[in-house]
Amino acid sequence: MNRRRLLLLLLALLPPAATAQDRETPAPPAVDAVRFTVANAEFTLMHEMGHLLISELQLPILGREEDAADQLGFMGLFLLQQEQHSAEFYAKLMDVADYWRLEWKKSEQAGTPVPVWDSHALDAQRFYNIACLAYGSDPDRLDWVLEVSGLPVERALYCPEEYQQVAHAVGWFREHFKRRDEQPLRHRIRVLYDTPPGHLPGGAELLRKIRASGELEAVARRASEAFDLPRDLTLRMTTCGAPDAWFNRIGGELTLCYERLAYFRELAEELPRLRSAQP
Numbered sequence: 001m002n003r004r005r006l007l008l009l010l011l012a013l014l015p016p017a018a019t020a021q022d023r024e025t026p027a028p029p030a031v032d033a034v035r036f037t038v039a040n041a042e043f044t045l046m047h048e049m050g051h052l053l054i055s056e057l058q059l060p061i062l063g064r065e066e067d068a069a070d071q072l073g074f075m076g077l078f079l080l081q082q083e084q085h086s087a088e089f090y091a092k093l094m095d096v097a098d099y100w101r102l103e104w105k106k107s108e109q110a111g112t113p114v115p116v117w118d119s120h121a122l123d124a125q126r127f128y129n130i131a132c133l134a135y136g137s138d139p140d141r142l143d144w145v146l147e148v149s150g151l152p153v154e155r156a157l158y159c160p161e162e163y164q165q166v167a168h169a170v171g172w173f174r175e176h177f178k179r180r181d182e183q184p185l186r187h188r189i190r191v192l193y194d195t196p197p198g199h200l201p202g203g204a205e206l207l208r209k210i211r212a213s214g215e216l217e218a219v220a221r222r223a224s225e226a227f228d229l230p231r232d233l234t235l236r237m238t239t240c241g242a243p244d245a246w247f248n249r250i251g252g253e254l255t256l257c258y259e260r261l262a263y264f265r266e267l268a269e270e271l272p273r274l275r276s277a278q279p
């Protein structure tokens with residue numbers, strides 16, 4: 001049976017759609033620039049931690065590493081957040097998807113050629129991939145994700161399964177590569193902060209807030225304790241001259257650029273316009 005016929009059959013078998021009142025489906029959350037910035041900073045950190053773990057633990061990867069790092073980054077958000085079934089948490093997942101939609105729309109408006117050769121999925125695909133995983137993580141409560149993202153039913157139907165596959169893979173690797181209780185803590189990830197440049201608007205304030213949150217230290221500690229890392233590693237906040245982030249596998253250093261966080265804050269201003277336009 002081809003995919004389209006299967007889809008039509010599945011649609012016919014589905015129970016009639018429940019009304020919003022029946023299921024008390026939450027409404028789409030309001031746009032919030034601070035939440036958008038934090039969510040995307042966390043996703044960037046967890047995506048790069050994905051590269052770090054793939055490289056340091058020699059995780060077996062099927063498919064492209066960048067897709068795997070996005071999936072690890074997405075699941076990493078669940079590990080970071082204590083209260084996962086809150087409206088605030090779901091809103092953060094959609095903030096991460098929306099970042100890729102903003103990049104996609106900006107490039108489209110600027111007429112930038114689509115880098116089909118790139119090792120990353122296209123921005124538009126990263127948007128739909130994250131939106132699909134977000135929806136698939138709790139489809140009964142997240143009808144609004146379909147509405148806000150414009151994710152077509154042809155894809156949405158399979159999102160719960162996509163989410164289950166990713167959750168299963170991450171669960172498997174956490175179990176398979178975990179540091180056993182009897183294993184000593186041999187290596188750690190240390191966190192270093194370079195001074196942000198004077199010309200970066202609000203740079204000093206940004207540094208103060210990141211340090212005060214203690215989030216980088218918490219992520220570094222949890223990863224060091226969860227896995228038997230083969231060497232000491234570094235997580236560095238620094239100035240890069242571009243809104244970037246990467247993991248250097250030779251030096252064993254994960255770099256997060258102040259400019260990237262500042263860029264998220266800047267981009268957040270464009271989000272209300274994007275949301276009010278039809279996807």
Ligand SMILES: [Zn+2]
Pocket residue numbers: 047051066069
């Ligand atoms: Zn990457």
